[in-house]
Amino acid sequence: MRHHDFRRFLDRISLLSPAQIAEAGTAFQDVRRRSEALTEIEERTKKEHKCPFCECEARQKCGTTKTKVQRYRCSDCLKTYSGRTTSIIRYIHRPDLFLEVLRDMMGDAPPSPVRRLANDLDLNKYTIWRWRMIILDGLSGSSSKAFAGIVEADETFQRESRKGSREWGNHLRDPAHHSAPPRLRWYEYGRKGVPMMRGLSRWQLPILTLVDRNGARRAERIPNRTDKTIEAALAPFVAPDVVLCADGLSGYKNFTASRQITHVEIKPIKASIGGSSAYHIQNANSLHQLYKTFIRPFRGPASKYLDGYIFWFIARSLKWDPVEVFRAI
The missing domain is CATH 1.10.10 (Arc Repressor Mutant, subunit A)
Structure with a gap:
């Protein structure tokens, strides 16, 4: 729009009715959101500035896509690309x-x-x-990967859920070809004379959490709490010079003993090593409480999606910028 036409447009805004002003505000908001999204996509293109096919940096503009995203033509392989070519949102x-x-x-x-x-x-x-x-x-890489100083380790549990599964429906429709699922549906406990299982069971999925005093956080779903599983989950992230605060689970003891890491065993009443208040797992317990608060409104997400919800929770707890996430994916 030419500057003269734009000034005339601004002068006529005062003639709009309240309903027209509301409608114009909605249109302006929609345009602003579109413009901001396109700007972020262009920022990604400027940052990488390489052809995703041959990594050549020489390029020239080549029109726009249907969503008004600037396209470029590589001067080497002659293929066209945009800032969304290699992203997971390229078809949105x-x-x-x-x-x-x-x-x-x-x-x-x-x-x-x-x-x-x-x-x-x-x-x-x-x-x-x-x-x-x-x-x-x-968000799959949202958890921290480096921990230092005093590191707290503990587990929380999420009830196994098969929300959306058709296994019971398939079994009732055709029991000859579909065997019965390994357990009853949760709402059937107590109605058919089957008491609800109390405490930990194989239907409680463990989630291992790591927290240090510098703010690093990690949560990872593990298949069980055996010694080998605990050691495999801790080995890539716990350095030999840290102090690991954890309970008396044998997996923590064997892991720290094999790598000569200082292990402070946290007992139910007070910590060991003179009862020093510096050694505790209160930060890990606080993270567990935040996770329970976060996951409660979803009423038990399906277990096949649980890893994604854990990534989401960690990214929120670490205050990830949504614009930076938009650029990254």
Whole structure:
């Protein structure tokens, strides 16, 4: 728009009715979101500045995509690409709304339910769900990988869930070809004379957490709590010069003994080594409480998606910037 036309447009804004002002505000908000998403995509292109096919840096502009993203033609292999060519959101037609979903997931406020967010963005609920799964996949590296000083290790547990599974329906429809699932559905306990299992069982999935005093955090779902599993989970991240605060589980004892790491065994009442207040697992327990608060509104996500929810929780607890996440994925 020419400057003269733009000034005339501004002069006529005062003639709009309240309903027209509200409609114009919605249109401006939509344009702003689109422009911001395109800007972030361009920032990724400027940062990498290499052809994703041959890594040549020589390029020239070559039109735009359907979503108005700038395309480039490589001067070497002559292939065209954009800032989304190698990203997992390259097939999404509304990157602006995708960024809004990402902001809702990574914001300080609790994330909105899928249906409410779909109504707010005028999208289908299955689209919001699919976008969330894409984001969870992009958050797979959210946990910290380096720990130093005093490191706290402990486990929390998430009840196994087969939400969305058709195993019981398949069994009831065709028991000859579909065997009965290994356990009853959760709501059937107590109704058929089967008492609810108390305490830990194989239906409680362990999640190993690591926390140090510098703010590093890690949560990882592990298949069990055997010695080999604990040692394999700790070995890549716990350095030999740290002090590991953990309970008396044999996996922690064997791991620290084999690598000559100082192990402070945290007992139910007080810590060992003179009862020093510096050695505790209160930060790990606090992280567990934050996880329970985060996961409670989802009413037990399906276990096949649990890893993604753990990545999401860690990214939120570490205050990841949604714009940076948008650029990265």
